[in-house]
Amino acid sequence: MSDSWISRRGPGFWIGAIIALMATVAGLAASDAINGPTAIILMASTGSLLYPLMRSGERCEERTGTSSPAVRRYNRGMLAASMAYILGMGVAVWLTRQAGVEGDVLWVIAFLPILPIFAMIWVMARYITEEDDEYLRHLAMMANMGGLALLMGLASLWGFFEEFALVPHVSGWWSVPIWALGMGLTRWWIARGNKAEPEA
Amino acid sequence: MKNRLRVLRAEREWSQQDLAERLEVSRQSVNAIETGKYDPSLPLAFRIADVFELAIEEIFLRD
Numbered sequence: 001m002s003d004s005w006i007s008r009r010g011p012g013f014w015i016g017a018i019i020a021l022m023a024t025v026a027g028l029a030a031s032d033a034i035n036g037p038t039a040i041i042l043m044a045s046t047g048s049l050l051y052p053l054m055r056s057g058e059r060c061e062e063r064t065g066t067s068s069p070a071v072r073r074y075n076r077g078m079l080a081a082s083m084a085y086i087l088g089m090g091v092a093v094w095l096t097r098q099a100g101v102e103g104d105v106l107w108v109i110a111f112l113p114i115l116p117i118f119a120m121i122w123v124m125a126r127y128i129t130e131e132d133d134e135y136l137r138h139l140a141m142m143a144n145m146g147g148l149a150l151l152m153g154l155a156s157l158w159g160f161f162e163e164f165a166l167v168p169h170v171s172g173w174w175s176v177p178i179w180a181l182g183m184g185l186t187r188w189w190i191a192r193g194n195k196a197e198p199e200a
Numbered sequence: 201m202k203n204r205l206r207v208l209r210a211e212r213e214w215s216q217q218d219l220a221e222r223l224e225v226s227r228q229s230v231n232a233i234e235t236g237k238y239d240p241s242l243p244l245a246f247r248i249a250d251v252f253e254l255a256i257e258e259i260f261l262r263d
Binding site for chain 1: 215216217220224225226227228229230231232233235237238240241244
């Protein structure tokens with residue numbers, strides 16, 4: 001897959017492709033068209049689309065003037081952590097649901113997807129300390145505040161709804177995807193009103 | 201805080217990218233400062249003043 005082919009498609013295309021692929025695999029698994037291990041392997045293969053997503057995101061950052069050496073290090077760190085997360089999650093699900101692993105070893109298996117999430121948090125913290133461009137650092141801080149606001153708001157809302165048995169239980173691991181969604185929405189909101197001149 | 205960045209840049213026929221390279225910041229930073237969406241720190245304000253060879257108060261104005 002050439003870089004020029006990747007750059008012609010925006011990050012939205014790759015996010016859509018990942019969601020479509022995951023939904024297709026989930027649909028096939030739910031209808032028993034494919035067995036469990038095949039579904040896990042296909043689901044893990046969506047990780048291969050993270051690289052073109054990162055490259056198209058970097059092209060977009062270069063066009064909009066939001067790129068920096070720290071941003072590029074952040075992108076690579078997040079790509080590595082996301083791939084490790086998908087792999088860790090796949091292996092953990094396979095070991096517990098297909099291989100039927102039980103007992104104390106579950107403590108170790110649970111850490112397979114947890115460690116990459118800790119790595120994502122560390123990559124974000126490192127970015128904020130390494131970013132020399134004060135406006136980009138300000139953007140990252142605002143995005144983090146947006147992510148935190150969405151997470152705390154939803155967690156409090158859902159927590160009380162759940163307390164009164166109005167809604168089903170939701171696992172705590174959803175906190176990181178919600179935080180990331182909040183950051184993305186905040187970045188988009190700020191970027192709407194701040195468009196730099198195109199590259200010379 | 202108001203500023204004369206866009207005018208000063210136009211007088212020198214510099215693009216946002218030209219100014220960003222001189223200041224060693226992103227184009228997005230130049231745009232955000234120029235449009236008043238972001239007020240620079242004092243060290244960055246001094247760098248801007250140095251680049252234009254002016255005093256800070258000749259570039260940044262009180263509201």
